[in-house]
Amino acid sequence: MTKERMIIEIKEWLKEAAGYIQVSLTNQLTVSQKSGRTDLVTNIDEETQAFFIKKINKHYPDDRILAEEKEFNTIDSLSGRVWIIDPIDGTMNFVMEQENFCIMLAVFEEGIGQLGFIYDVMRDELYWGGKDFGVFLNDQKMSTPKNLSLSEGLLGMNAYMYGENIYSAKEIGRASMGIRISGCAGVELIAMLKGNHIGYISNLSPWDYAAGLVLLEEFGFKYSNIKGTKLSFSKREYFLAATPKAYEDIQKRLSFE
């Protein structure tokens, strides 16, 4: 199975899932709480994840899966080929806005990101790409964003971190041209890929960043746990991604007291 063939196949699955999600929005959603009143899951999150798992099990039976919902949300290692999936990233937006959410899917091999897909379903914008062959928006190859500094651009931010000034997030925001809070990691990562935002500070799980990392890597963005260590792929953690210049500016301003 060539990488090209895999890409074609994954795109077909994504389009099929997106069609299903769009139709489902015309019906009543079944919404449940997970860890609290603002941590939601819907029947569509679960059904979309089940759709991808079925496809992967059928076509790639030896591969393993890490995904947001239910028993798929932990994995013991990234050895072999691993699919990392967020069926609906930005579930709160999905429920409240019926837009500003994404499907995210990544393929990793021995811990190295090979393919990444971030699909803004309602805008029908699929950002995708992979190791050593660039980043595309639908059929169009994207160009590398400018390496802007913190003071030159907008910064995506997690509301809690900004409000509570976690690690000086508020001061960092003030040093930028302004913060934006979209409530969706996919939307924020897309804003970076387009060159609209210089960075993103948040608190993320592996399925929130896996696809994004593959694409950010292609464009030379820097990313890590906010403390500068490698992302763990095993738990929710404070996350920083930015242009090389802004990454350095932000690292200097972070305080961990």
Place this chain on the structure above:
Amino acid sequence: MTKERMIIEIKEWLKEAAGYIQVSLTNQLTVSQKSGRTDLVTNIDEETQAFFIKKINKHYPDDRILAEEKEFNTIDSLSGRVWIIDPIDGTMNFVMEQENFCIMLAVFEEGIGQLGFIYDVMRDELYWGGKDFGVFLNDQKMSTPKNLSLSEGLLGMNAYMYGENIYSAKEIGRASMGIRISGCAGVELIAMLKGNHIGYISNLSPWDYAAGLVLLEEFGFKYSNIKGTKLSFSKREYFLAATPKAYEDIQKRLSFE
């Protein structure tokens, strides 16, 4: 001149202005600072405003104009017919993102909002309407959003007010399902009209809210200076708009010490 004729005419001007703005984005913008490093104006803001002023002066020579840029940014009263214009609302987004900005235009008569237009140029979504005839998205009549409470929906917010907890903005945000910060009043007002957000708290000038008020009024939203008094149309002031239920919830939680 009937109201219907005016609407047709204004829509033509908006489309013409939007075309000009989209073409202008393919060229280098001339960006200047106004009150500080994050308060920007571009040649396109000024040229778009001049375009509307020329049209109004030609077709409605007796009318008066209140608009964001230059010598049009104050008016002594709202007597007679007054046009209130923000040629590019969300100039920072316009410069940084080339999206998430709006043209906003309102027609007031003797202080009463008659027509309102909020145009998301890059999505080609024109939200418009007027006193006693409803709210439309392009050619489609919109339905009235649900009267959700603060705890049931997302709240649009100004970054500074949230970060500094102005009037308890942070606690109010926490009582909602989450805050969103888009950096554009027009985008936030549209989110309310669509029923995606239950309210918006910000610090706004008359041209940031005039068009929105006409449309919010049609849907029965409540709005005022954040202290509950009438909006002045004469200066930047703290602004609150929300569903009737959320407006009451927010008023109870505001603190003005």
